Amino acid sequence: MSNPDLMLAFGAGGVATALLAAISMVRGGLKSFRWEAYVGAFGLGMVLMGQYMGLFVAPRERMMGEVGRILYVHVPSAWLTMLIFTFTCIFAFAFLMSGKRIFDSLVESSIEVGVIMAILLQVTGSLFAKPTWGVYWDWDPRLVSTAVMTLSFVGVLILRSVLDDPDRRATWTSVGAILATLSMLITYFSVRLWRTLHQMQSSPDSVSDPMVVILRANAFAFLFLSIFFIAWRTRIAVARAQADEAPPLPPEVPV
Amino acid sequence: MTLLKQSLAVAYKDLLTEWRQPSRIAGVFFFCFALLLLFAFAMPNTQMLSDIAGGTLWLGLLLASTRSLDQSFHLEMENGALEGMVLWPVPPLAMFYGKALANALLLTLVTLALTPLVVVLYHPVWNGDIPTFLGIVALGCLALAAPGTLVAALSVQARGSSALLPLLMFPLVVPVVVAASKATTLHLEGDIMSQVDDWMRLLVMFNLAHWALDGWLFTRIAEDG
């Protein structure tokens, strides 16, 4: 597992499988085949292994010491938050353009999983920031736009919870999700302008660094777990939507 | 062309309604005035007051705008006029742009009325010129009005709307508050490094993105039967 190329191939294979499965889910096929359970089990195995490696195998970070190990939770959750919310926005557009109920269920589940990821991201971020920067919070563009994004999507979830009519709820959730994405993007640029230079330099380093491999392993583990949670949650949402669906029309009676 | 005409008719209707019942917009003004007084108590010294004058103006306006946006849609809900417009039929785009324009105008009006009060209460350095200041105010109010109108349309038709509007709106307009306060403060102090242009450009961009996207999103909310 220490070969990054192997990791990449592994990850790409997993992503491809999940995408294929998701497409088949959207198209209504594979109803009885709970493919996400396999993805989830795979993710669980990877996260156990990845965290073990992060906690015990990875070299102790010199500047931050043991605290640096939080990186193996923090960075994957950051990547996954962005990825999930990107997909939320895509699902929302797909719903508004097609009106297919499955996209509404996907929007709902991906926002929920995304918000959990974002909260994990910020909690680990604060814990990370205290020993390294000396503060729990800094007005960095990344931090501010993440907070704004989380707030916007929490707002969408609350909006969703107060609406009763399924059609209206679906449309409004998608509208809210698109607005939230837009707000996150513009906030990032504006806060960047506010604090333009606040970034740190990178130096070209060897890619075969053991940390990179562990980080990647964790990122894929988080990815698979997220796919599992979203797919699972979508199934619940679809089942609920079906329960809400119209009962059969009463039979005709001659007048 | 009819779209423009109908948008203007909707805006005219909103402004006429405010004109006939001026106590509403006056209420918004005094709400904002009270906020400005209260903000001052939170400041440790008066020097700080003059530094944050631009920021408080926009923060107060943001809080006050939730009231005026909420009201503007409550008027439509009172006798089902919102549905009446859909069935009339007024195109949803005309409804959105008309209402957003009226809201922007009202906010601008409140801002202009508040400016002298900010000057008196907070003693900001005033090295700026009036046209640029007006430009910042107009851009900022337009930028608050577009997403605000859309979010007010959402929240007013949902349960527990009074809490929902700020919750949905504040994250959306963080860039407006940052850019408008920054531009106002820098401009008033005398913008010798010409940084105001960047902030105004950001406001223009924000306006473009939201005035384009929110109109389409509004048609989607208005179209659900």
Place this chain on the structure above:
Amino acid sequence: MTPRAKQRLLAVVALLVVFGTLGYLSTQSMSEDLVYYWSPTELVDKGDAAIGATVRLGGMVEQESVDWRPQEQHLSFRITDGEESVQVAGKGAPPQMFREGIGVVVEGKMEGDGVFHTTTVMIKHSNEYQPPEEGEMPTEVYKSLQTEER
């Protein structure tokens, strides 16, 4: 045009404007031209005209000028461009990478006492470092911290 086609057209137009705007914003806030700051020489040349206005000042932190008093959260140092140097005072902890000889940009005001009072201290990559890659990843930041320590 059918209502559906109209809807689609509207969505496409809205999206184009949004993407155009975001694209422009991203190039704008990434471009270096936008990062205006004055060198200490420029600030000193302005004399009294610079007093009271919010400006950005960039340069190197002068050697042996840093005075950081954690109890009072008071930071003071001098910024130099080799010719002139300006005394800077700030409140709060400096960024983690702050040190003597590093490039910084500070935002704040020149006060009448000849001291530049800053609210924001930003680390600027000086020439001896390579500029950051587009889409810089936290991993790389992490790595760079590690290398520096070695």
Place this chain on the structure above:
Amino acid sequence: MASTPDSHNAVVHDGLVVHDLSRRFGPRWVLARVGFDVPPGDALLVVGHNGCGKTTLLRCLATALKIHHGSARFGGLDMWENRAELRHKVALLSHDSHLYEDLSARQNLDVWAKMGGLHKDLDALLERVGLEHTGKRPVRAFSAGMRRRLALARVLLKDPSLILFDEPFSALDPAGRATVAGVLQELRERGATILLSTHHHEIGARFADQAMRMKEGRIVWKGPSHELLSSGGHP
């Protein structure tokens, strides 16, 4: 007129043709398989107790609500698919007056005319409904009857060819009822197709030759309106 479920395809006219129309709120069907037709220029009286689905039916036909099953066509056009076009021709007078409380009677008509791009003699309209003397008083100060009259004037701005009246006579004094009745008569003579839901069978039957009774979202009786009268509203 009394179309059996099988004969709906045989109905070919440009009036209102409703077939199997159903609408639900959540899991409850509030309208189930409603079918009838009104030839152009005809009027149909709809009676039934509160909550029988009359209002929902009228709101569906006004394109305010989506039709969940079945169809309604007017002038050969499907009501939901072509709603953008039909909304110019259809008017609904409902419990919601669609008025702005802060504006005067004339200002209300003025803003609605402007928003619809309509040109009408507003003073004549006001006079027609007997509100010419209200001046600058805001609608907030109006009585229920005055509001109803103004709402009627607002509907008349549009020259609709299908009018849906939901309880137009409720909360009105005899004079108000006479005004509404006069306007109804005028609209019929002008050739508009009318759907009228009311508790006042006697007045309603004067305008409509045909009637139907609804119960729990279904049509339970259809027939000539004089039968409704002779049976005291319960044929």
